[in-house]
Amino acid sequence: MEGKMVEMFEVGPCENGFQLGFLIGQRFYNQIRRRLAGDFILRNQLLPFAQTPQAQQLIKALSETNRKKFPRYWDELLGTAEGSGVPVLEIILVNFRKELLPFIPNTEMNSIADTADDCSDVLVVSDSMAIAAHNEDAIFGLIDNTYLIKGKLSNGLSVIAYTYAGELPTCAFGFNSQGLAFTQNSVQPTKRDIVPAGIGRNFVSRDLEATSIADALAVRPSNVCFLGDDLECETASRLQVSVHEVGSTPFFQANMYLHLQVEQVEDENSIRKQKRAAVLPLESKADVLSLLGDTEDPKYPIYTTGPHRHTLCTTVIDLDEKTFTLMERNPKKGKISHVFSMSSNEFNCESVNSGALARA
Numbered sequence: 001m002e003g004k005m006v007e008m009f010e011v012g013p014c015e016n017g018f019q020l021g022f023l024i025g026q027r028f029y030n031q032i033r034r035r036l037a038g039d040f041i042l043r044n045q046l047l048p049f050a051q052t053p054q055a056q057q058l059i060k061a062l063s064e065t066n067r068k069k070f071p072r073y074w075d076e077l078l079g080t081a082e083g084s085g086v087p088v089l090e091i092i093l094v095n096f097r098k099e100l101l102p103f104i105p106n107t108e109m110n111s112i113a114d115t116a117d118d119c120s121d122v123l124v125v126s127d128s129m130a131i132a133a134h135n136e137d138a139i140f141g142l143i144d145n146t147y148l149i150k151g152k153l154s155n156g157l158s159v160i161a162y163t164y165a166g167e168l169p170t171c172a173f174g175f176n177s178q179g180l181a182f183t184q185n186s187v188q189p190t191k192r193d194i195v196p197a198g199i200g201r202n203f204v205s206r207d208l209e210a211t212s213i214a215d216a217l218a219v220r221p222s223n224v225c226f227l228g229d230d231l232e233c234e235t236a237s238r239l240q241v242s243v244h245e246v247g248s249t250p251f252f253q254a255n256m257y258l259h260l261q262v263e264q265v266e267d268e269n270s271i272r273k274q275k276r277a278a279v280l281p282l283e284s285k286a287d288v289l290s291l292l293g294d295t296e297d298p299k300y301p302i303y304t305t306g307p308h309r310h311t312l313c314t315t316v317i318d319l320d321e322k323t324f325t326l327m328e329r330n331p332k333k334g335k336i337s338h339v340f341s342m343s344s345n346e347f348n349c350e351s352v353n354s355g356a357l358a359r360a
Contacts, residue, residue, distance in 0.1 A: 005328060005337045006146055006147060006148055006162070006313070006326070006328065006337060006338070007028075007147050007148065008147065008148035008149075008150055008160075008338070009024065009027045009028070009147060009148070009149055009150065010150045010151075011023050011024060011027075011149065011150070011151050011152075012151045012152035012153060012154075013152045013153060013154045013156075014154065015154075016072070016075060017071075017072035017073060017074070017075035017076040017079065018075040018076065018078060018079035018082075019079060020076055020079060020151065021075065021076035021077060021078065021079025021080040021081075021082075021083065022079035022080070022082050022083035023079075023083060024076075024079075024080055024083065024149060024169070025079060025080040025081065025082065025083025025084035025085075025086075026083035026084065027083075028084070028147050028165055029083070029084050029085065031144070031145045031146075031147060031165040032080070032084040032086060032145075032165045032166045033084060033085075033086060034144075034145055034165070035094075035141065035142060035145035035164070035165035035166055036086055036090050036094070036165075036166060038141040038145075039094065039139070039141050040139070040141065041097060041101075041139060042090065042093060042094055042097075045101070045104055046093040046094075046097065046100060046101075046104075047090070047093065049100065049103075049104050050089060050093060054103070055100070055103070058100065058103060058196050058197075059092065059093075059096070059100070061196055061197035062096050062099055062100075062196075062197055062198075062200065063092065064197070065197045065198065065199065066199060066200050066203050069199055069203065070203045070206070070207070073168055073203050073206050073207075074203075076168060076206075077091055077092065077095060077168060078091075080166060080168075084166070086166070090166075091166055094164075094166050094167055095166075095167050095168060095171075095200060095202045095203075096200050096202075098186065098200075098201050099198065099200050099201070102194045103194075103196070118137045118186075118254065118255055118269050118270075118273075118300075118304070118309055119134060119135055119136055119137050119183070119184070119185045119186070119254075119255070120134070120135045120137070120185070120252070120253065120254050120273060120277075120292060120302055121133065121134045121135075121183055121185060121251075121252070121253040121254075122134075122250060122251070122252050122253075122277075122282065122288050122291060122292060123246045123250070123251040123253070124246065124248065124249075124250040124251065124282060124288070125246050125247055125248065125319070126247070126248035127248070128283075128284070129284070129285060129318075129320065130318070130319035130320050131285065131288065131316055131317060131318050131319065131320075132181075132183065132316075132317040132319075133288050133289070133292055133314065133315070133316045133317070133331075134173060134183035134292075134314065134315050134316075134317075135292050135302065135303060135311050135313075135314050135331075136162065136172050136173065136183075136311065136312045136313050136314070136315070137304060137309050137310065137311050137312065138164065138172075138309070138310065138312055139308065139309065139310075140306055140307065140308060140309065140310045142164055142165070142310070142312060143310055143312065145164070145165040146162065146163060146164055146165060146172075146312060146313075147162075147163055147165065148160060148161065148162055148163070148326075148338070149161045149163050149169040149170070151169065157176055157177055157178065158176060158177040159174055159175070159176045159177070160174055160175055160176075160324070160340055161173075161174035162174060162313070162315070162326070167202055168202045168203065168205075168206040169206060170205055170206065171201075171202045171205055171206075172184070172205075173315055175317070175324050175340070175342055179322070179342050179343065181317050181324060181342065182205075183315065183317075184205055185253060185254065185255050186201070186255060187255055187256060187257060187264065187265075188255070188264075188265045188267060192263070240260060240262060241260070242257075242259050242260035242261070244258075244259050250282035250288075252273075252274065252277035252278075252282075252291070254267075254269070254270035254273040254274055254277075255267055255269065255270040256270040256271070256274070268300065269300045272297055272299070272300045273297070273300060273302050276294060276296060276297055276302060277291055277302065280294065285316070288316075289314070289316075289327075289331040289332060289334070290331075290332055292314050292331050293314075293330040293331045293332035293333075295330075303330055303331070311330075312328075313326055313327060313328050313337075314326075314327040314328075314331040315327070317342075322341060322342045322343035323339055323340065323341060323342060324339075324340040324341075324342055325338070325339050325340075326338040326339075326340075
């Protein structure tokens with residue numbers, strides 16, 4: 001299934017977070033409404049749950065905690081709802097999806113939703129290449145309901161963020177004008193790590209205003225992320241973090257902790273992806289793209305096209321060329337939609353309709 005080329009919106013600097021969110025909501029009015037209308041997790045689980053007394057207390061606690069910690073981002077969220085003309089409750093629910101789902105009574109559908117964001121990363125730093133490549137996987141209803149935000153913030157920092165319609169930039173991946181880039185993979189929390197009023201993943205990943213690795217690690221989310229440079233870090237609740245320096249041995253990461261020593265939920269999807277990646281060659285960029293485009297496993301392919309999950313795109317961060325490349329459809333085909341320079345002072349970008357990455 002092929003989607004349309006992702007659109008980009010240049011915005012800012014804005015007077016405040018609300019204005020930024022409002023302009024984004026206004027610009028992507030159609031995508032946000034379409035995403036919310038077709039989001040089966042929102043419609044079948046989150047909205048019914050939101051009507052219960054338990055959920056109302058939980059949503060209130062989550063909202064207050066995140067509003068106090070990140071007031072500008074909270075205002076962005078409210079502005080997005082206002083600009084797109086959708087109920088603010090629905091915007092809150094999709095932004096807190098990961099935090100709310102563990103509190104919904106277990107159902108067959110809930111088990112599907114919990115594994116809906118099964119991203120993958122490949123990192124390698126050798127004499128021939130220094131790259132981080134990432135598959136962005138999400139629920140099937142997000143096809144054609146994502147966009148790129150190229151925003152200039154009030155402090156002068158610029159960001160480019162791949163964004164799910166209605167969610168905070170960037171709930172997926174991005175980079176800023178300081179050359180700091182990141183992708184993230186979600187890890188299902190254990191029961192002991194689930195708290196009713198923690199900091200939401202989308203609010204942490206929205207914090208692209210870091211100017212160094214140390215700044216970015218100052219707020220530690222309960223997920224796995226890659227921070228541009230040659231580092232891969234795994235973070236968990238209770239301020240747990242482990243940083244791995246990537247070298248010439250390729251590092252594949254799905255949705256499980258590999259070096260942070262914490263209890264974790266056994267995830268068949270990630271285990272099978274790790275086993276498949278271990279037998280594939282990774283000696284060139286072509287090999288990396290081939291791995292991320294692999295569909296060999298019939299149940300949990302690295303590149304997936306349904307029925308519940310879909311690989312929306314692949315991004316390649318080239319640390320030698322200082323480029324951030326976005327590829328749509330299977331990366332084996334080399335279809336490029338956007339190439340961004342990470343070193344330009346003007347934060348310029350070049351968009352192309354087709355092409356292939358240079359082979360290492």
